[in-house]
Structures are given as structure tokens and as C-alpha cells.
Amino acid sequence: AECEAVIGCLDLILKWFTLRFFDTNTSVLMKALEFLKLLFTMLSRKNYQLSDYEASSFIPYLILKVGESKDVVRKDVRAILTMLCKVYAASKVFPFLMEGTKSKNSKQRSECLEELGCLVENFGMNVCQPTPAKALKEIAVHIGDRDTTVRNAALNTVVAAYNACGDQVFKLIGN
Numbered sequence: 001a002e003c004e005a006v007i008g009c010l011d012l013i014l015k016w017f018t019l020r021f022f023d024t025n026t027s028v029l030m031k032a033l034e035f036l037k038l039l040f041t042m043l044s045r046k047n048y049q050l051s052d053y054e055a056s057s058f059i060p061y062l063i064l065k066v067g068e069s070k071d072v073v074r075k076d077v078r079a080i081l082t083m084l085c086k087v088y089a090a091s092k093v094f095p096f097l098m099e100g101t102k103s104k105n106s107k108q109r110s111e112c113l114e115e116l117g118c119l120v121e122n123f124g125m126n127v128c129q130p131t132p133a134k135a136l137k138e139i140a141v142h143i144g145d146r147d148t149t150v151r152n153a154a155l156n157t158v159v160a161a162y163n164a165c166g167d168q169v170f171k172l173i174g175n
Contacts, residue, residue, distance in 0.1 A: 018061035033076040040083035050088040063100040067108025106147040113153035117160040
């Protein structure tokens with residue numbers, strides 16, 4: 001009964017958490033992330049699928065937090081992103097992460113690139129949106145980033161793509 005009630009007002013709950021992401025109190029943020037992990041575990045158990053509306057009002061703010069300076073926060077956000085793919089198609093999470101790679105925050109860029117690599121590793125090249133070629137070209141641009149962690153994350157993602165589709169990755173990236 002509680003689960004149904006939570007699902008019934010999930011859009012409000014997720015929006016409320018996006019506001020908590022802007023809280024400067026770290027312990028509030030940590031409790032919020034802890035609750036979100038429990039929430040996504042429950043949603044996954046109930047085989048719930050997020051609507052595009054629920055996802056689009058929540059995921060961009062979650063992705064902002066992946067660039068957080070505190071390791072514990074980033075670790076929890078990455079865990080939530082992984083769980084998210086059980087309740088929302090990975091191919092739909094992909095564009096949100098691609099958007100995150102355009103951030104001015106280098107930690108956010110590198111974490112989003114790492115997460116893109118995980119998606120390719122776990123779900124194959126079909127996860128790449130709008131097409132594998134366009135996605136990989138955009139990812140490859142970050143190989144020239146001035147930040148080492150961003151460069152390495154971009155290279156790791158290209159390696160994940162190479163592991164998924166072999167030499168075809170060179171054709172997809174182009175020059």
C-alpha cells in the first residue's frame with residue numbers, strides 16, 4: 001500500500017528531491033541520496049517504468065550532482081544512475097549524460113563520460129543516441145580536453161565502444 005502511494009505521487013517526490021540537491025547541508029544531501037537509492041530499489045522491484053515527464057524533471061538535476069566535489073556524493077549519484085537504468089531505458093538516459101558532458105565542471109564531464117562508457121559496456125552500442133556515430137564523435141571531442149580525468153574518461157568510453165563493436169568504432173568516429 002505504501003509503495004502504491006509513493007508511486008502515485010512519484011513526480012512530486014522526484015521534484016522535491018531536485019530541490020534538496022541545492023541544499024548546502026551535506027548531511028541533508030546524503031540522506032536524500034540514501035532515500036533515492038531505496039526509492040529506486042523499490043521501483044525496480046515493482047517493475048515500475050519512469051515516464052518521460054518524471055525522468056526529464058529529475059535526471060538533469062541528478063547529473064548536476066555527479067560533478068560534486070565530495071567523493072561520497074559522487075559515488076551515491078553514480079549508484080543511483082546505475083539503478084535508474086532499471087526503471088528508465090538506458091538509451092533514454094544516454095542523452096541526459098551526453099548533455100552533462102557539455103558542463104563547465106570538469107568533474108561532471110568526466111563522470112558523465114565514465115557513465116556513458118558503463119552504459120555502452122552494459123547495454124551495447126544501441127544505447128548510443130541519436131546514433132552511435134554522432135554520439136562517439138561527440139565523445140571523442142573530449143579526448144582533446146585540457147583536464148586529464150576528462151581525457152581519460154573519454155578514452156575509456158571509446159575503449160568500451162571498441163570492446164562492444166571492434167574496429168567498426170574507427171569508422172563511427174571518423175577522423
